[in-house]
Amino acid sequence: MTVPLLEIANLNVKFRLGAGDLPVSSDVSFTLDKGRVLGLIGESGSGKTITSKAILRLLPAGGEMSADHIRYNGRDIAALPPREFDRLRGADLAMIFQDPVGSFNPVKTVGWHFRKVGRLHPGGHGGIMADAAEALRQVDIADPKTTLGKYPHQLSGGMLQRCLIALVMFSKPSLIVADEPTTNLDNLVERQIIDLFDKLRREVDASFIFITHDMTIAEQVSDSIIVMYAGQIVEQGPTEALMRDPRHPYTQGLVKTARELEGDVEKLTEISGEVGTGAWPENRCRFAPRCPLYDAACDHAIALHHVKEHGEVRCIKANRSEDAI
Amino acid sequence: MPSGLKYLLTRLAGSLVTMLIGTMVVFFVMKLAPGDPALVVLGDFATPESIAAFNAKHGLDAPLMVQYLNWLGGLARLDFGDSLSVSSGEDIAALLMFRLPNTLFIGIYAILIAVLLSLVLGTLAAVNRGNAIDTGATSLAVLGVSMPDFWFGYMLILGLSIGLGLFPSYGFAPPSESVLGALHSGFLPALAIAAPMAAVFTRTLRTALIENLDREHVTVAKALGHPPRFRFLHHVFRNSVIPFIVVIGLQVRYLLGGVVIIERIFGINGVGSLMVEAAFARDYFVVQACAVVFLAIVLAVNYIVDLICIMLDPRRAR
Numbered sequence: 095m096t097v098p099l100l101e102i103a104n105l106n107v108k109f110r111l112g113a114g115d116l117p118v119s120s121d122v123s124f125t126l127d128k129g130r131v132l133g134l135i136g137e138s139g140s141g142k143t144i145t146s147k148a149i150l151r152l153l154p155a156g157g158e159m160s161a162d163h164i165r166y167n168g169r170d171i172a173a174l175p176p177r178e179f180d181r182l183r184g185a186d187l188a189m190i191f192q193d194p195v196g197s198f199n200p201v202k203t204v205g206w207h208f209r210k211v212g213r214l215h216p217g218g219h220g221g222i223m224a225d226a227a228e229a230l231r232q233v234d235i236a237d238p239k240t241t242l243g244k245y246p247h248q249l250s251g252g253m254l255q256r257c258l259i260a261l262v263m264f265s266k267p268s269l270i271v272a273d274e275p276t277t278n279l280d281n282l283v284e285r286q287i288i289d290l291f292d293k294l295r296r297e298v299d300a301s302f303i304f305i306t307h308d309m310t311i312a313e314q315v316s317d318s319i320i321v322m323y324a325g326q327i328v329e330q331g332p333t334e335a336l337m338r339d340p341r342h343p344y345t346q347g348l349v350k351t352a353r354e355l356e357g358d359v360e361k362l363t364e365i366s367g368e369v370g371t372g373a374w375p376e377n378r379c380r381f382a383p384r385c386p387l388y389d390a391a392c393d394h395a396i397a398l399h400h401v402k403e404h405g406e407v408r409c410i411k412a413n414r415s416e417d418a419i
Numbered sequence: 420m421p422s423g424l425k426y427l428l429t430r431l432a433g434s435l436v437t438m439l440i441g442t443m444v445v446f447f448v449m450k451l452a453p454g455d456p457a458l459v460v461l462g463d464f465a466t467p468e469s470i471a472a473f474n475a476k477h478g479l480d481a482p483l484m485v486q487y488l489n490w491l492g493g494l495a496r497l498d499f500g501d502s503l504s505v506s507s508g509e510d511i512a513a514l515l516m517f518r519l520p521n522t523l524f525i526g527i528y529a530i531l532i533a534v535l536l537s538l539v540l541g542t543l544a545a546v547n548r549g550n551a552i553d554t555g556a557t558s559l560a561v562l563g564v565s566m567p568d569f570w571f572g573y574m575l576i577l578g579l580s581i582g583l584g585l586f587p588s589y590g591f592a593p594p595s596e597s598v599l600g601a602l603h604s605g606f607l608p609a610l611a612i613a614a615p616m617a618a619v620f621t622r623t624l625r626t627a628l629i630e631n632l633d634r635e636h637v638t639v640a641k642a643l644g645h646p647p648r649f650r651f652l653h654h655v656f657r658n659s660v661i662p663f664i665v666v667i668g669l670q671v672r673y674l675l676g677g678v679v680i681i682e683r684i685f686g687i688n689g690v691g692s693l694m695v696e697a698a699f700a701r702d703y704f705v706v707q708a709c710a711v712v713f714l715a716i717v718l719a720v721n722y723i724v725d726l727i728c729i730m731l732d733p734r735r736a737r
Contacts, residue, residue: 152638184644191642196635199654201661201732210653211643245733258639265644 099301100126100149100269103162107141107148110156117374118157119145119325128268131295131302133316133333135309135348141325142305146271150187151179166269185215188267192274194254198246204257205242208264215265229260232297233290252283256290263298271303276311291315309352313337318405321345324380327398331405341401341412343385379409387411423729430725434718441714442494446487449707459504459701490707499708504700505693511708515690519712522682522689524594524601526674526716528609530667533617537663540617541624542656548629556621563618568677572611572684579607591687608685612677616670623666627659634658661732668724675713 105122108115119141126132136142148159164172166186171179191197198207205226212222219225223242230238233256246254255275262270272291276284288311295302295315306312312319313333320330321344329342340346347365365384374380379392391410398406399413457473458465465473474480477500478489493500499511506514544556580588586607592600631637637654645653679691686692690709697705729735 150642152642180644180646183642189639189642191635191639193635197639199636199640199658200734201658202653210645210649214644247734262643 096128097168098125098165099128099130099167101163101165102149103164105145105148105159105161105164107144107153107157107159110158117325119148119322122322122327124320124327124330126269126301126303128301129299130318131304131316133312133319134303134305134322135307135312135319136322137307139324140322142322143273145322146189146273146303146305150183150189150271151176152189184211184265184267186267186269188262188265188270190259190262190270190272190275192277194251194258194275194278195246197258198254200246202245203242204244204246204249207257207261208242211261211264217266226260226264229264230257232263233257233260233294234286235260250283251279252286255279255283255287259287259290259294263294263300267300269301269303271305273305274307276306288314309337309348310355313352321348324374326380326408327406328381328408329405331401335404339404341404341407342381342409343387343411344381381409426729426735427726430722434722438714438718441718442491442711443487445707445710445714446490447483449703450483452703454701454703456503456701456703459703460507494711499711500704502697502705503702505697505702505705511705514693514705515708515712518688518690518693520595521591521593521687522678522691525591525605525609525612525682525687525689526671526678528602528605529612529616529674529677530671532609532613533620533670534667536613536617537620537624541621541628541663544621544625545628545632548632553625557625560618560621560625563614563621566614568611568615569680569684571614572608572681575607575611576684589686591685593688605687608681608687611684612674612681615677616674619670620663620666624659624663627662628655631655631658661728664724664727664731668721671720672717675716 102125103123105119106117107119108117122141122145124132134142134146144153144157147153148157149164151159153159161172163170166182171182174182198204205223208226208229209222212218212225220228226242227238230241235241235253235256241249241253241257249257259272259275275291276287279287291302291304292315302315304312304315316333318330318332319336321328321336321342323344329336329340329345336345337349340349344365351365376395377393379385379388379396382388382392385392387409396408396410398408401407401412455470456477456479457470461469461473471480478486481489490500497512499515502509502511502514540556540559544553544560547553575586576588579585587604588607590604591608592604594601632655634654637650640650640654675691678689679694681687682689682692683695690712694706694709694713696702697709
C-alpha cells in the first residue's frame with residue numbers, strides 16, 4: 095500500500111482572545127491520497143477555511159494550531175521548524191484564495207507575479223515567461239502574452255482567478271488547497287472555473303482540497319467529501335456514497351437542497367437556525383439546536399463512528415442494522 | 420502609456436491655471452495692503468508732483484487690470500522689476516537667484532532628514548505593531564507634531580549649539596561656497612523644520628504599512644513560498660510608498676511656512692527671510708515676487724509627486 099499524500103490526526107485550531115481561547119476547529123482527522131480531490135464542505139464559520147489554512151500555517155494573528163500529526167508524504171510536518179516549513183510552501187503545498195482581485199499586488203503586472211514565482215522555484219524548460227505563457231494557456235487564456243503585461247485592475251475577476259490558478263500551479267505543488275475559488279465570481283464564470291478545475295485535476299499531477307459551501311460543486315469536482323459543522327467533521331466518505339445516502343441530518347439537509355436546486359421546485363428546503371460561534375457545550379451534540387432528530391439521547395459529546403462502505407458519521411441516529419460490522 | 424501622458428498634460432494645464440489664479444491673488448491682495456510704494460521710496464518729503472512722476476515711471480498710474488497684466492508679462496520673462504527699499508534699485512530676479520539656492524538647500528535637506536527619520540521610525544512602529552517599540556516611535560511622532568518649529572529651533576540652539584557647541588547658532592555657509600559647510604551650518608535649521616514633518620511622515624508610513632501587511636496578496640505571496648523579506652519589500656513597503664510620497668508632496672506647503680520663520684531665527688539669507696525683510700521695509704514688489712516663487716515651488720513639487728505616483732501606481736493613470 096502506498097503512503098497517502100496527506101494524513102492529518104486530531105487537528106485543533108483555536109484563537110487567543112483577551113478573555114480566553116476560542117476553539118474554531120476540533121479533532122479534525124482525514125487522509126488524502128495522491129492525485130485525489132477532497133471536497134471540504136460547510137457553511138461560513140464551520141471551520142473549513144481555518145482548518146486548511148492551519149495545514150499551510152497561514153493562520154491570521156492569534157490563531158494557534160496543534161495536531162497529533164500532519165504527515166505529508168509520510169513525513170510529519172506538524173512540528174517542522176518555521177524555516178524548513180517555509181520551503182514547503184509553493185513547492186509542495188499551495189493555496190488558491192477566495193478573492194482573485196485581492197490576491198494580486200495591484201501595482202504589479204500579472205507577468206511580474208509569474209517571474210518572481212519562477213525565480214523562487216526554478217525548474218521550467220523554456221524560460222520563465224515562455225513557461226508562464228504556457229501556464230496561462232493551460233487555464234484557457236487565449237492571449238497569454240497580452241495578459242502577462244496587464245495590471246490586475248485591467249482584468250476581470252474570472253480572468254484573474256484563471257491567472258491565480260495558473261500562478262499557484264506554476265511551481266508544481268503536489269497539494270493545492272482551493273478556498274471557495276468561485277465565491278466572488280458570477281454564475282456563468284463560476285461554471286467555467288469549476289469546469290476548468292475538473293479538467294485540471296485530470297491533467298495535472300496534484301491533489302486538491304476543494305473548499306466550498308455548494309454541494310453540487312463538491313459533487314462534481316471531488317472524489318471524497320468531508321462535511322464540517324461547528325468546527326467538527328460531521329460526515330466523511332466517498333462522494334458517490336455520501337451523495338446517494340447521506341447519514342448525518344445536516345448532510346441530508348445539504349444534499350436535499352442541492353437536489354432541489356437541480357430540479358425545479360417552488361420552495362427550497364431550509365435547515366432552520368444558524369451555526370453558532372464560540373464555545374459549544376461539551377455535553378451535547380453541536381448540531382442539536384437545529385436537528386429534527388434531536389432528543390435527550392443526544393445530550394453528550396458525540397464521537398465520529400465508522401460506517402461500513404461509507405465513511406464516518408458523527409450522529410448516534412445514523413446507525414442502521416445493515417451497518418453492523 | 421498614452422492615457423498616462425494625457426493625464427499628465429491635463430494635470431500640467433491645471434497647474435498653469437492654478438498658477439495664474441495664484442498670481443491674481445498675490446497681486447490684488449498686495450494692492451489691498453495699506454501704504455503706497457511711492458511714499459516708501461520718496462519718504463515724508465514727497466510732493467504730489469514727485470509721487471506722480473514715480474507712479475508714471477513704474478506704471479502705477481495705469482488701471483489695475485493693466486498693471487496686473489504688465490506685471491504678469493514681466494513674470495513670464497522672469498522680470499520681477501526692481502526692489503524699492505529692501506535693496507534699493509536692485510533687480511529682484513538677481514536678488515532671488517542669490518537667495519533661492521539657500522532656501523532650496525535647507526528645504527531639501529529638511530525633507531531628506533524627515534524622510535530618513537520616518538523611514539526608520541515608521542517601519543519600526545509598523546513591524547512591532549502594538550508593543551513598546553511601536554508606542555515609543557508613535558509617541559515621538561506625537562511629540563514631533565506638537566512642538567512648534569520656532570520653539571524647537573530655539574531648543575536646538577540652546578542644547579546642541581550653545582550647550583554642546585556642535586553646531587553654529589547663527590549664520591549659514593551657502594552651498595555655493597562649501598557644501599560641507601552648508602550641511603554643517605544648515606543642520607539645526609533643517610532639523611527644526613524636519614521634526615514636525617518627520618512626525619507626519621512616520622504616522623503615514625506606519626498606517627500604510629500596517630494596512631498593507633493585512634492585504635490578501637501578502638498572504639498569497641507567503642503561500643507561494645516567498646520569504647518574509649521579499650514579502651515586506653515587494654508587497655508591503657512597495658505599496659506603502661505611494662501614500663508616503665503623496666504626504667511628502669502635501670507637506671511642502673507647510674515646509675515653506677517653516678522656512679520663513681526658521682530662516683529668520685538662524686539668519687539664513689534665503690527667500691523666506693527676504694520676504695520677511697521686504698514686508699518690514701514695505702517693499703511691495705519683492706514680497707510679491709517671493710510669494711510667486713513659493714507658489715511656483717509648491718505647484719512644481721505637487722506636479723512631480725503626481726508624476727512619481729503615476730509611475731508607482733498604474734491604477735492612477737486613467
